[in-house]
Amino acid sequence: MLRLSSRAGARACANFRSSIVKNLSSSLYFSSSSITKHKTTYDNPLEYGTYKSNIYTHRLPESTAEQSPELVALHARLDLPKAYSLSTLSQALNMETKSEGLANNFGLNTLGKSLLSYYVAEYLLIKYPRLPMPIHNQAIDAYMGVEPLSSIGKSWGIQPDTNSKLEKYLAQEPFFMKYGKLRYLEETSKEEVKEDGVIELTGDEISQIEQNHGRYTPSEQDAYAASVRSIIGGLYTHTDELTTKQFIKNHILSRKLPIEQMFQFQQPMRELVRLGDKLGFKDPLEVRLIAETGRLSSHAIFVTGVFVGTEKLGEGVGSSLAESKTRAAVNALMGYYLYSPISSDGEELKVPSDEGYKFEGIVGLGDVAI
Amino acid sequence: MPVKAIPKVSVARNGLGSYIVPCHKIRVNYCNWGGSSKGVREILKSGELNQLGLTKKSIFFEVVKRQGHPSVEFYYNNDSVKDIPVKNMEASDVLKKINQFSQASGAELFKWNHKVLSTNESVRGIWSPMHVAKNDRHKI
Amino acid sequence: MFARTFQGALSLSSRRLASTSAKIVPDLVPLKLDSIGSQSLYSVISIYNKKYLVTKGDKIILPFKLKDAEVGDSLIFNQVLTLGSPQYTYHDAKGIPQEAYNIQAKVVEITREPYYEVIRKKQRCRRGKTIPVEPYQTHLMINELKLT
Numbered sequence: 001m002l003r004l005s006s007r008a009g010a011r012a013c014a015n016f017r018s019s020i021v022k023n024l025s026s027s028l029y030f031s032s033s034s035i036t037k038h039k040t041t042y043d044n045p046l047e048y049g050t051y052k053s054n055i056y057t058h059r060l061p062e063s064t065a066e067q068s069p070e071l072v073a074l075h076a077r078l079d080l081p082k083a084y085s086l087s088t089l090s091q092a093l094n095m096e097t098k099s100e101g102l103a104n105n106f107g108l109n110t111l112g113k114s115l116l117s118y119y120v121a122e123y124l125l126i127k128y129p130r131l132p133m134p135i136h137n138q139a140i141d142a143y144m145g146v147e148p149l150s151s152i153g154k155s156w157g158i159q160p161d162t163n164s165k166l167e168k169y170l171a172q173e174p175f176f177m178k179y180g181k182l183r184y185l186e187e188t189s190k191e192e193v194k195e196d197g198v199i200e201l202t203g204d205e206i207s208q209i210e211q212n213h214g215r216y217t218p219s220e221q222d223a224y225a226a227s228v229r230s231i232i233g234g235l236y237t238h239t240d241e242l243t244t245k246q247f248i249k250n251h252i253l254s255r256k257l258p259i260e261q262m263f264q265f266q267q268p269m270r271e272l273v274r275l276g277d278k279l280g281f282k283d284p285l286e287v288r289l290i291a292e293t294g295r296l297s298s299h300a301i302f303v304t305g306v307f308v309g310t311e312k313l314g315e316g317v318g319s320s321l322a323e324s325k326t327r328a329a330v331n332a333l334m335g336y337y338l339y340s341p342i343s344s345d346g347e348e349l350k351v352p353s354d355e356g357y358k359f360e361g362i363v364g365l366g367d368v369a370i
Numbered sequence: 371m372p373v374k375a376i377p378k379v380s381v382a383r384n385g386l387g388s389y390i391v392p393c394h395k396i397r398v399n400y401c402n403w404g405g406s407s408k409g410v411r412e413i414l415k416s417g418e419l420n421q422l423g424l425t426k427k428s429i430f431f432e433v434v435k436r437q438g439h440p441s442v443e444f445y446y447n448n449d450s451v452k453d454i455p456v457k458n459m460e461a462s463d464v465l466k467k468i469n470q471f472s473q474a475s476g477a478e479l480f481k482w483n484h485k486v487l488s489t490n491e492s493v494r495g496i497w498s499p500m501h502v503a504k505n506d507r508h509k510i
Numbered sequence: 511m512f513a514r515t516f517q518g519a520l521s522l523s524s525r526r527l528a529s530t531s532a533k534i535v536p537d538l539v540p541l542k543l544d545s546i547g548s549q550s551l552y553s554v555i556s557i558y559n560k561k562y563l564v565t566k567g568d569k570i571i572l573p574f575k576l577k578d579a580e581v582g583d584s585l586i587f588n589q590v591l592t593l594g595s596p597q598y599t600y601h602d603a604k605g606i607p608q609e610a611y612n613i614q615a616k617v618v619e620i621t622r623e624p625y626y627e628v629i630r631k632k633q634r635c636r637r638g639k640t641i642p643v644e645p646y647q648t649h650l651m652i653n654e655l656k657l658t
Contacts, residue, residue, distance in 0.1 A: 069430050069432075072427075073394065073395075076427035076428040077391055077394065077428035078388075079388065132372065132375075134373070134374060135373065135375045137375065138375035138376070138378070141377065143380050145379070151379070152382070154449075155384070155447045156390060157390075157395070157428075157430075159394075180430075250388035251387060251388055252380075254386045254387025255381055255383060256380060256381040256567065257380050258381065261376065261378060262377075263373055264375065266371040266373070271373065290500075291500045293500075303501075317498075333373070337373075340546055340549065342543070342549075343547070345539065345542070346539055346542025346548075348547045348549075368372055370372050383567050383651065384618060384651065385618040386566075386651055386653060389618065470620075473580070474619055474622075475619050475621070477621075479624045479647075480623070480624065481573075481623045481624060482571040482573070484571075485562050486563065486568050486569065486571070487568065487569040487570075487571055488568040489567065490566075490567055493545075493550050493551065493565060493594060493595065493596055494552075494594065495596065
């Protein structure tokens with residue numbers, strides 16, 4: 001979509017804008033002073049169609065949404081179906097609670113999060129059934145945590161709305177332009193003079209960092225992640241579960257998970273022995289030397305293997321006997337934990353939400369305690 | 371202690387699942403007076419830029435009238451911006467430039483002296499002298 | 511590391527005789543099982559006359575522009591010589607029948623390589639010819655690489 005503008009005046013004013021982002025509290029949705037208490041009424045708690053909210057929020061009319069070129073471009077870029085209205089897409093990009101009474105993406109965010117967590121968990125559990133729980137949780141985070149989702153949002157070309165009302169007025173920016181941008185900043189933070197590389201935190205945010213074990217996520221990341229989840233939630237509301245599942249598969253599950261790099265073993269031999277006990281190995285675990293360059297060779301290489309009877313579980317190469325033994329134990333454990341089952345005729349397994357699902361995989365025996 | 375998890379982030383592979391066009395915005399800057407903007411003005415008047423915008427639906431086209439020589443800015447999703455001067459270019463050349471850069475990602479140009487760029491581990495593994503059959507082992 | 515190779519002639523089985531081509535589609539179930547359902551599978555494909563060894567998710571970077579290919583187009587490969595897993599390889603110099611596999615790539619980017627100049631000059635001649643070089647570069651992302 002094309003858009004004409006005369007930027008002569010706005011240039012001068014826009015120049016003093018730098019980039020301190022005044023960070024709101026982590027709960028970007030809740031405004032500090034709410035006069036009306038949000039209340040939901042219904043005829044019958046089970047009749048979801050009769051649920052009504054007392055805070056009136058309106059949706060953006062489709063005709064206004066169509067005018068925003070960025071919104072139309074985003075719709076085309078993501079190849080969204082025609083049923084997905086531009087009004088909902090604009091709602092997915094809106095995190096504001098105070099201005100205009102336009103519906104924001106809180107509901108869509110929750111919906112998208114639920115859908116994502118289901119499909120990602122399902123995929124991981126079928127693909128790696130023996131993965132230890134902490135690794136499984138970290139893998140879920142790697143796919144749908146705040147960081148990966150925010151980078152997905154950025155790769156989708158979503159731009160934040162950083163122009164203050166004054167800048168928009170001076171640039172003669174049409175009112176509908178902001179409906180295609182990610183709106184999460186408060187007006188005061190847009191007007192602040194920002195300095196490169198400096199972020200101003202409030203007392204609440206500092207206490208939240210301490211609560212979060214020293215981790216700080218900028219509100220921009222939160223906003224991008226919320227927009228991605230909301231777009232997924234919006235897709236579900238306009239189409240069906242199948243389309244949403246395909247969308248999640250294409251955009252999130254197609255990413256490469258560096259699962260081999262996510263293991264940090266503490267006492268691998270001990271863990272392997274315990275695992276052997278759990279699996280009921282009759283023969284004891286033995287570490288045998290397979291090959292070596294020689295004890296007195298310079299830069300000696302030892303290859304050892306962990307054996308159960310005549311079967312080799314894992315093999316490791318090291319510059320010392322101890323190192324190669326540790327590596328062998330680690331490789332044996334990795335081989336067990338990263339087992340990925342396939343069907344008997346060599347096809348990939350179906351997940352529970354697939355059509356014609358019949359459980360063909362395996363159920364992991366659970367984690368090992370040392 | 372049992373195995374601990376190292377936090378990691380999944381890596382994007384554009385084109386594997388779905389393909390997102392990396393160029394999300396094109397800004398055409400032109401001047402109404404200068405002769406160097408003649409080509410750009412032609413494509414605006416004749417509606418050729420309009421037609422191009424209709425074929426490239428996933429890109430936001432912005433046209434800005436300002437003083438000075440014309441240029442076209444390409445905004446990519448890795449936050450890089452390419453500013454291409456199109457002064458004194460013919461209309462067809464300007465369109466060529468827009469086509470060329472809208473098909474690129476914002477990454478730095480590089481000459482790849484190999485065939486395939488892969489982030490996957492090798493399927494058959496890497497040869498190891500310690501795993502050769504005993505008879506064929508290298509003897510010093 | 512050793513890999514057992516099946517010669518194209520040895521392990522043929524007449525499966526799917528109703529296919530349009532006269533070729534017999536090989537039975538690649540051992541390959542399917544060994545590659546963990548095509549997860550660790552590689553293939554040697556031909557683009558024009560050059561061979562590329564690829565796995566799923568790889569990027570082929572070509573130092574030229576493909577004719578009639580635009581960004582976002584899908585390419586289906588039909589000149590495949592080898593399909594391999596960690597322990598097995600299936601090779602056919604004449605090309606494996608297309609019904610046995612599904613290998614596709616997406617044209618992800620058409621850009622250029624960095625500009626440089628080549629100066630051709632002879633000894634004892636002052637004139638030098640400057641040739642500007644800025645070749646096109648096509649990026650292909652291997653979308654699908656699986657055995658059917």
